Amino acid sequence: MSERILMCGNEALAEAAIIAGCDAYFGYPITPQNEITAYMSKRMPEEGRVFVQSESELAAINMVFGASATGKRTMTSSSSPGISLMQEGISYLAGAELPSVIVNVMRGGPGLGNIAPSQGDYFQATRGGGHGDYRTIALGPSTVQELVDCMPLAFDLADQYRIPVVVLADGILGQMMEPIVFNKKPRRSLPPKDWALTGAKGREQNIVRSLWLPEGSLEKHNYKLQAKYQQVQKNEVLCEQYEVDDAEIIVIAYGVAARIVRSAVKKARQEGIKAGWIRPITLWPFPTMQIAKAADELSIFLVVEMSMGQMVEDVKLAVAGKVPVVFYGRAGGGVPSVDQVLEKIKQLTIPVKKQ
Amino acid sequence: MKTVFTRTPTLKDCLTHYCPGCGHSIAHRLIAETIDELDIRGRTIGIAPVGCAVLAYNYLDVDMIEVAHGRAPAVATGMKRTNPDKIIFSYQGDGDLAAIGTGEIIHAAHRGEQITVIFINNAVFGMTGGQMAPTTVLGQTTATTQQGRDAANEGYPLQVSELLALLPGAIYVERCALSGPAQIQKAKKAIKHAFELQISGAQGLSLVELLSTCPTYWRLSPVKAMEWIENEMTKVFPLGKLKDESQRPRISV
Amino acid sequence: MQNTKQNSYEEIIVAGFGGQGIMLAGRLLAQTAMKAGKEVTYMPSYGAEVRGGTANCMVIIADEPIASPLVDKPDSLIVMNKASLNKFASRLKAGGLLVMNSSLIDTKPQLDDSIEIIAIPADEIAVELGNKKIANMVALGAYFQKRGILSPDTAAACLPDTIAKRYHKTLPVNTEAIHRGAEFTKDNE
Structure with a gap:
């Protein structure tokens, strides 16, 4: 067993994401999750990976959209008002079936609310949150250790089902410190990302999209998504x-x-x-x-x-x-x-x- | 018989959904030719906007993504940062880039993202039915400025390229027009230069604005539309290089 | 007075004003508890309140996994200024322990007789040691000695993991402060 380390939830989940192979982090500061952004700004370049402080949550989620479309493991984090701003992008991620991990360190709302811990974004996280008929997987850890353990799971679920995964923490979990152990458990065996945009060298073009104009095609796409959601419901309840x-x-x-x-x-x-x-x-x-x-x-x-x-x-x-x-x-x-x-x-x- | 013109391979052999006389078809061809001439099809990723060109991936035979309205520069950032060896271009209209996506384009340029942006300015919203764009010229009638654009109510036409050229992170900004063979040749040169800059690893964003026709919502014939670019649009949006710092040395802290 | 528990379950609030090293003291408590093989949670106050001038954190030390990390009625309260005493003293459990910085608190609080009070001139001791910023460590030393759940030596060993590397030249004086606090308690028992 590895050594116990005392870490706050925000930093611990960031390190767990790095261990899980997160290639790129994009985010915009908001309390009470700023430790994630600061930690990533230091650690990601150390690992030769990508960190960008975006100009808004809107931009952050779309940077995730771009990185994910090229097959990279990518994430963002924010807190309630910032997650609201990301909903457009999350809907597009769901529509385009792009894997991604979104951490919401929830705070009080509605509106600007306050920065105290809250669980007021449950509806938003479990009902999709943006427009259209979709779901995101939502994980609700209750200890810093569980937060750490759910990061590799979140990335695996995202890749396996090509779905956005929301990790729903709150101000307490983000800020509190507990002893943790970083487990390097074997990952799931995941399908190849043959849909990714990598340059159409020696193959036909790949297209990532959420627009389905021909009559009936969007309904068909929705049935496909629903079938996937049913598999998630059947296999992944914890x-x-x-x-x-x-x-x-x-x-x-x-x-x-x-x-x-x-x-x-x-x-x-x-x-x-x-x-x-x-x-x-x-x-x-x-x-x-x-x-x-x-x-x-x-x-x-x-x-x-x-x-x-x-x-x-x-x-x-x-x-x-x-x-x-x-x-x-x-x-x-x-x-x-x-x-x-x-x-x-x-x-x-x-x-x-x-x- | 001597072949004087042939379809470039990256431009798919199909009919487009664009109206007769629309500038998008020309812009698509120029990009496709550039990709083929530079032999980068195998490492290029294109970003289609929301607007008439949303289906650009049906015509350009490269890996492509279609993104939320205005967000292309953020998506391009995510792609280029994680794939510095790939050539990333966004294709955006005046609603996409100059209205809903001003934040994203300004900050992508501000960060000096090494991407190429093709900005189609036709002074009107096409896909939604001919409403005013930020680039609609004064007096121009649209579905939402039925008495003509009035500066007192709608403000003045937005000159985004001039704005972007001010930013150190933008290394190349040029405005061209798809208004006739000579201008189209110039536009091709500009597009090629913008891609070449990215290929060379130049430190910053390159953008080519193309003044483009929308005969349908300008209510002009295709030929008259081209004349309208020359006679009206270029008064507000003068053609030429706004900035070219392609020789700028690498900046490091 | 009996100051160790058979089955340790200890809820602590550390409070003072911003700049007194309240969060650092709480983190050292937590780090020490972890090193001693205990379960521990540390919960800082965060946000506007901190900028308003008061800072506090909650630490729970236990032998079994800890459920709620929030402390309503602490077993022990370490307060570094008067405002914090006024805010938290009434929440102390019967039979609890109050460690207060008498350098900045001139009155004796009116509390239940079952509550034990250590009034330690933490700022004066810190100044004597040549660094007024280490009053927090002096108070912690007094707490460790009195409660007996964690040892001052274990705490001193945890300092390098708690204090940012750029301040590591202050490790010796911080160590000394913990021991001086502990000695103060011993001498006054």
């Missing part, structure tokens, strides 16, 4: 469960909120409440089946988010009305405390026992 089997209540959360839930559930168990948790790691594809299965056996779900309630809609879709789904969240930089979540768990379980 989620973690804890003491679900005997649970009367299951708390569902992702990212940093899941860490708070973990503490609260532990305390609840100590107080004799049969609580468990489910933590989606892939937010899209969402662990619908896992949650649906749990819904057959228990009485209530509590969803905790650092938003006014976004993932809760996916949980409700999965539960399909079988049991109540209750939401607790804080937004705009508010972070639920362990005690607040514990209180909610108690409210939802103790009265039932007394009857």
Whole structure:
């Protein structure tokens, strides 16, 4: 095992991207993810790779578009308002089926909002985010180690499915430091990038595009994308469960909120409440089946988010009305405390026992 | 019989969707000829804009990408930085480059990206139905300036090439016109020079602006349209080299 | 007074004003805990608040993986100025530890009797050592000695990994500051 290193999430994910073979990073400064841009500006040239500080997020995502089209592994990072600006490019990446990794270190919104941690971009990340009928894979790590581990996965998923992959972190995860280990696990075996623009030497021209004008051709393209998304949904769901089997209540959360839930559930168990948790790691594809299965056996779900309630809609879709789904969240930089979540768990379980 | 003209291989043997008398077809041919003459088809990547030339990849037989409106210089940056051995060119209209994409072209030039930009200025938006472009001349009627462009309301025609020539990162900026055989020959020379600069590894962006016809939305015959370039457009957009620093030595910190 | 725990789980807030090396102190705490084989999280305050003049960070040290990195009610509080004392003192857990920089805090805080207070003239000691910027290390030394979870020696060994290379000429004086803080606590026990 390699040595444990203490790093903040932003720098750790940047180094993990470099280890994963990222050829080029393009980005525009925005808090709370500036450590990524600064770290890349130093490390990428050291590795003989490409770093460009773009003039805007719009330019950054289109630089990603260009580098990716030539077959290179490439990424950008930003925080909520900057990610909004990138949505045009992400839609084009999805349409043109270009692999890419986009890190969103979420902050409070809407608008300029603030720079405090938030999970308010869940809808944006899991519904595509830009115009048109598309999805991006969205990963929601909850520790710095997991953030590190999900970078090579993000690049592999992007290349395997020719899809943009969003890594959804937040201000806490980006800023906090934890001991980590850089694992150099074997990569997936990936298809050759024979579609890439490398100069049409001795072959027919390659064209990368998202425009399909002839009648029916775009519909056909959309069916192709959907078939791909179904494969992702079938093969790539990741989620973690804890003491679900005997649970009367299951708390569902992702990212940093899941860490708070973990503490609260532990305390609840100590107080004799049969609580468990489910933590989606892939937010899209969402662990619908896992949650649906749990819904057959228990009485209530509590969803905790650092938003006014976004993932809760996916949980409700999965539960399909079988049991109540209750939401607790804080937004705009508010972070639920362990005690607040514990209180909610108690409210939802103790009265039932007394009857 | 002696062959006096032949289609260059990089220009595909097909009909285009362009209107009769449109300058795009000429510009395409000049680029294709340049690519063949310089023997760079195998390492060239072209970027098509949003606008009438969005389907340029149907006519130019090189690796090509079609990108979001105005973003071509950013896409070109991503390509060239990761592939310094490739020849990257963007092909952009006046809506793409002079309106929605001003930020991207200015900053690509500002950074001195080693790319070649072919800028088609026909003073009007073609694909969307003949609306005003930033380069529409004063008094010109379009779908959105039906009484003629009025400086008080729409501002003056934007001279992007003059603007870009001010930037140290732009090494070569020239304006030509596709308004007749002699001018077209000059344009060909300029395009070739721009590509040659990139091939030589010159430190900066090269751009050729081509004043081009849009007979359909100018509501002129193809011949009259060419005359309109000579008589009207060149008054606002004078022809010639705005900058050529191709001999500039390599800059390092 | 018993100052070590059997199963260590310690939540700490370090606070002061910008320029007092609050973040550095927090990072050294975290680095030291990692070196001691512990699980640890470090969470800085970031953004406008820092520029407003106050800086604080949260550190959790544990034997098991840490769930939430946020500290609501700290076991230990290290404060380097009065504003930080006023802001955080009331959040201390019963039985907690307060290390305060008495050079900049002239009043004795009104706190629960169960809270132990170390008032250390960190700025004066730092000036004596010839570098007023190392008051943070003096206070940390006092904390290490009192809490006993991490040793001042381990902390000193972690300095090279925590302090930027361009300041490595200050390693000896920082080391000395940690030890002086620890000695102060010993002498006053």
